[in-house]
Amino acid sequence: MPAFVTEIYKAELAGTSAxxxxxxxxxxxxxxxxxxxxxxxxxxxxxxxxxxxFNSLPDLADADEVFAELKTTLDYQAALYADRTQLELGGRKLRVKRLWINLLEPNGAQSSHLHTHSVLSGTLYTSVPEASGKLRFEDPRLGVMMHAPPRLPSARLYRQTFIPVIPQRGTLLLWESWLRQEETTHMGTGPRVSIGFNLDIET
Incomplete structure (x- = not known):
């Protein structure tokens, strides 16, 4: 039986009403x-x-109203994720509390990290050149595996220690903020553009 399941939410917005x-x-x-x-x-x-x-514009909705529209979309997607993962929110809702732009140039990457002081985090990719990197998630149990042998290369994806996601234009990903992730090296040409965000329970 599966135990201690970690769910990553993925939606493709390209080709939809969004x-x-x-x-x-x-x-x-x-x-x-x-x-x-x-x-x-x-x-x-x-x-x-x-x-x-991230460190210069605390509220992107002040810079362009299109980000206010994005917040509405993300709040809706977060509600779907919370329902799927059966989060107990005490009758309250998850709301976007921070948005930031990430423009990654060729040879750029981002080391493994997690998102503090939030419940859910995610990324929406708006431009993805070929070979511009993956978002790689890390098994949260890795630090306590000690003498555990590695998984076979042929092991099912959900049993792997690291799970890579290759995004495309319009890929939306959501995960619980304690889950570590990293951006692998951009080996393509031209900038990869994405929007990162954190959500918290409304007060």
């Missing part, structure tokens, strides 16, 4: 990446090969 939203978000992300000099400077000083708005 396709135009993905296009508008991508356009806005690229514009902001050019205009946000503070964010570009922070990214350069901190070794981020590309651009992130």
């Amino acid at each position: 396709d135009s939203l993905v296009t508008r978000l991508d356009r806005s992300c690229r514009r902001i990446a050019v205009e946000d000099q503070e964010g570009r400077q922070w990214s350069k000083l901190n070794g981020h090969l590309g651009y992130t708005s």
Whole structure:
């Protein structure tokens, strides 16, 4: 019997009624990446090969109303995830509390990390060049496996220690914020554009 299941929520927005939203978000992300000099400077000083708005723009909805539209979409998707994973929210709802732009240039990557002070986290990819990297999730039990042998390369995906997801334009991923993940190296050409976000229980 499966035990201690960790669920990663995946939806493809390209080709759906949300396709135009993905296009508008991508356009806005690229514009902001050019205009946000503070964010570009922070990214350069901190070794981020590309651009992130994480430390410069606390509320992207102030920069472009298209992000307010995205928040509504994400709140709905988070409700589906919470229902699927049977989270006890005490009658309250999950709401987006933070959005940020990530523009990753070729040869860029992001090391393994988790998202603190939030319940759910996720990413929406708006532009994905070929070979621009994977989002790789880590088994949360890894630190206590001690003498456990590795899994066979042919083991089923859910039994693997690391699970890679190859995104495409419009891929939306949601996971519980304690789950560690990393972005593998961008080996393609042109920037990969995505929007990261955290959700918390409304107060």
